[in-house]
Amino acid sequence: MIMHKFHVSVSQVEYNQKDQIVEIVIRVFADDFENALTSHAGRPVRVDQLAVAKDGLAGELILSYLRGALEMKTRAGQPVRLNWAGMEGQTDVFWLYLEGKVSGGIDGAQVRNRIFCELFEDQVNIVNTKLKGKQIGTMFNHSDGFKPITSKK
Numbered sequence: 365m366i367m368h369k370f371h372v373s374v375s376q377v378e379y380n381q382k383d384q385i386v387e388i389v390i391r392v393f394a395d396d397f398e399n400a401l402t403s404h405a406g407r408p409v410r411v412d413q414l415a416v417a418k419d420g421l422a423g424e425l426i427l428s429y430l431r432g433a434l435e436m437k438t439r440a441g442q443p444v445r446l447n448w449a450g451m452e453g454q455t456d457v458f459w460l461y462l463e464g465k466v467s468g469g470i471d472g473a474q475v476r477n478r479i480f481c482e483l484f485e486d487q488v489n490i491v492n493t494k495l496k497g498k499q500i501g502t503m504f505n506h507s508d509g510f511k512p513i514t515s516k517k
Contacts, residue, residue: 370486370488371393371396371480371483371484371486371487371488372487372488372489372490373390373391373392373393373396373477373479373480373487373488373489373490374390374391374489374490374492375388375389375390375391375434375477375489375490375491375492376388376389376492376493376494377470377475377491377492377493377494377513378493378494379466379469379470379494379495381469384465384466384467384468385463385464385465385466386436386444386463386464386465386466386470386473387449387461387462387463388434388446388461388462388463388464389459389460389461390430390434390459390460390461390462390479391457391458391459391460392457392458392460392479392480393456393457394411394453394454394455394456394457394458395456396480396483396484397411397458397460398410398411399483400429400433400479400480400482400483401425401426401429403482403483404425404428404429404432405425409425411426411453411458423448426448426451426460427446427447427448427462430446430448430460430462430479431446432478433477433478433479433480433481434446434462434475434476434477434478434479435475435476435510436464436466436470436473436474436475436476437473437474437475437510438466438467438468438473439468439469439470439471439472439473441474444464444465444466444473445464445465446462446463446464447462447463447464448461448462449461449462449463470493470495470513471495471496471513471514471515472512472513472514473512473513474510474511474512474513475491475493475502475510475511475513476504476508476509476510476511477489477491477504477508478504478506478508481505481506484506485506486505487505487506488503488504488505489503489504489505490502490503490504491503491504493513495513495514495515496515498515500513500514500515
């Protein structure tokens with residue numbers, strides 16, 4: 365496993381208008397992800413993507429952590445229930461996939477990203493949202509709350 369000196373996650377958020385589903389891809393360092401899951405579960409956790417695909421409990425643990433760390437609200441302030449859609453990975457990086465039903469689009473919705481903030485004071489989480497043909501970047505650190513997703517600046 366490759367050690368790194370910076371603590372960052374990058375998420376890509378897109379809205380599937382036809383199905384009215386928000387689709388989220390989160391890129392995380394594997395060692396940080398395992399440390400966060402270990403802390404969340406209170407026991408050592410190793411992530412093996414084949415095992416996660418077959419083991420419902422592993423998927424539930426991951427989803428439980430992510431639901432607490434990455435939250436979204438609709439334009440009306442209602443929580444969006446994010447669901448596990450899978451993962452891919454390499455030796456040192458995982459791509460985690462979530463989705464949630466959002467009627468009416470995500471313009472005006474709010475997001476909060478606290479992934480790994482319980483582990484690292486210098487954690488930075490970048491959320492890139494594709495909205496109305498534009499890419500909108502939002503940065504989060506451990507003290508940030510909800511921030512709006514909007515094409516208006």
